[in-house]
Amino acid sequence: MSQNELYPIFLKVSQLNVLIIGGGNVALEKLTFLLKSSPNAQVLVVSKDFDEKLIELTEEFNVSTVTAAYSKSALKNKQIVIAATNNEQVNKQIYLDAKSENILINVADTPKLCDFYLGGIVTKGNIKIAISTNGKSPTLAKRLRQFFEEVIPDNIDDLANNLNAFRKTIKGNFQEKVDTLNDLTKGIIEKK
Numbered sequence: 001m002s003q004n005e006l007y008p009i010f011l012k013v014s015q016l017n018v019l020i021i022g023g024g025n026v027a028l029e030k031l032t033f034l035l036k037s038s039p040n041a042q043v044l045v046v047s048k049d050f051d052e053k054l055i056e057l058t059e060e061f062n063v064s065t066v067t068a069a070y071s072k073s074a075l076k077n078k079q080i081v082i083a084a085t086n087n088e089q090v091n092k093q094i095y096l097d098a099k100s101e102n103i104l105i106n107v108a109d110t111p112k113l114c115d116f117y118l119g120g121i122v123t124k125g126n127i128k129i130a131i132s133t134n135g136k137s138p139t140l141a142k143r144l145r146q147f148f149e150e151v152i153p154d155n156i157d158d159l160a161n162n163l164n165a166f167r168k169t170i171k172g173n174f175q176e177k178v179d180t181l182n183d184l185t186k187g188i189i190e191k192k
């Protein structure tokens with residue numbers, strides 16, 4: 001069985017500069033899911049023109065837009081770039097420019113031109129689960145996301161908050177705290 005070797009990290013996109021190039025369907029999908037997970041993400045969208053729904057989204061969130069064709073200067077001060085134009089040559093150029101500047105790049109829907117993939121994301125309060133199929137099937141990533149959204153109870157966040165509060169009340173050194181917390185929560189994974 002081949003293994004997914006991607007390493008997931010949870011980025012504070014409210015304190016990073018994200019650039020999306022393109023203002024069509026694909027840009028809309030990527031921006032929708034980025035903002036669903038991270039409503040305070042700092043995003044700039046540069047495109048020759050914009051889908052009406054994308055404009056609505058930018059007005060609702062902290063997203064700026066610039067109407068322009070892509071040029072390398074758009075990469076200035078950006079840490080993460082998503083290329084979503086309908087021009088393969090332009091997407092390839094964005095990829096090469098981003099690599100030359102050491103900026104993380106995702107050419108939407110084009111695995112071979114991605115440093116990272118966007119995933120299916122489930123958020124329940126403080127709890128977040130990110131799902132990747134290693135690029136094998138975005139449809140499956142979506143279905144798994146919907147499945148976990150359904151089966152994970154909304155009040156899982158209460159458990160996280162209660163454990164956080166309880167941790168502060170436990171006396172002892174680090175190892176004693178770890179032991180107490182593990183003891184308390186072992187029922188979660190014990191088979192009945």
Ligand SMILES: C[C@@]1(CC(=O)O)C2=NC(=C\c3[nH]c(c(CCC(=O)O)c3CC(=O)O)Cc3[nH]c(c(CC(=O)O)c3CCC(=O)O)/C=C3\N/C(=C\2)[C@@H](CCC(=O)O)[C@]3(C)CC(=O)O)/[C@H]1CCC(=O)O
Nearest residue numbers: 033108109117118119120132133134135138139141142145
């Ligand atoms: C998870 C999600 C996140 C997001 O977009 O934020 C996401 N794609 C989503 C939906 C989706 N995208 C597409 C369909 C149509 C059905 C289909 O073709 O399967 C559907 C399903 C639908 O819309 O129903 C088209 C598509 N996408 C990619 C390819 C190329 C290829 O597969 O080779 C093609 C074919 C293009 C073509 O035909 O040319 C590639 C990628 N899409 C990824 C992410 C990365 C892999 C994630 C992973 O590891 O699983 C990766 C590799 C790169 C990237 O873009 O980051 C989001 C679901 C969000 C949610 O619902 O929660």
Ligand SMILES: NC(=O)c1ccc[n+]([C@@H]2O[C@H](COP(=O)([O-])OP(=O)(O)OC[C@H]3O[C@@H](n4cnc5c(N)ncnc54)[C@H](O)[C@@H]3O)[C@@H](O)[C@H]2O)c1
Nearest residue numbers: 022023024025026027047048049069070085086087090109
């Ligand atoms: N729509 C889909 O569901 C889908 C699925 C799989 C793959 N794709 C592919 O993904 C790409 C994007 O698709 P889409 O549906 O978003 O296209 P689209 O036509 O809706 O949007 C393309 C956007 O790119 C912008 N653009 C074009 N050239 C530009 C440039 N030089 N600088 C800045 N912006 C530029 C356009 O102004 C437009 O806003 C296409 O290559 C398409 O074949 C689309």
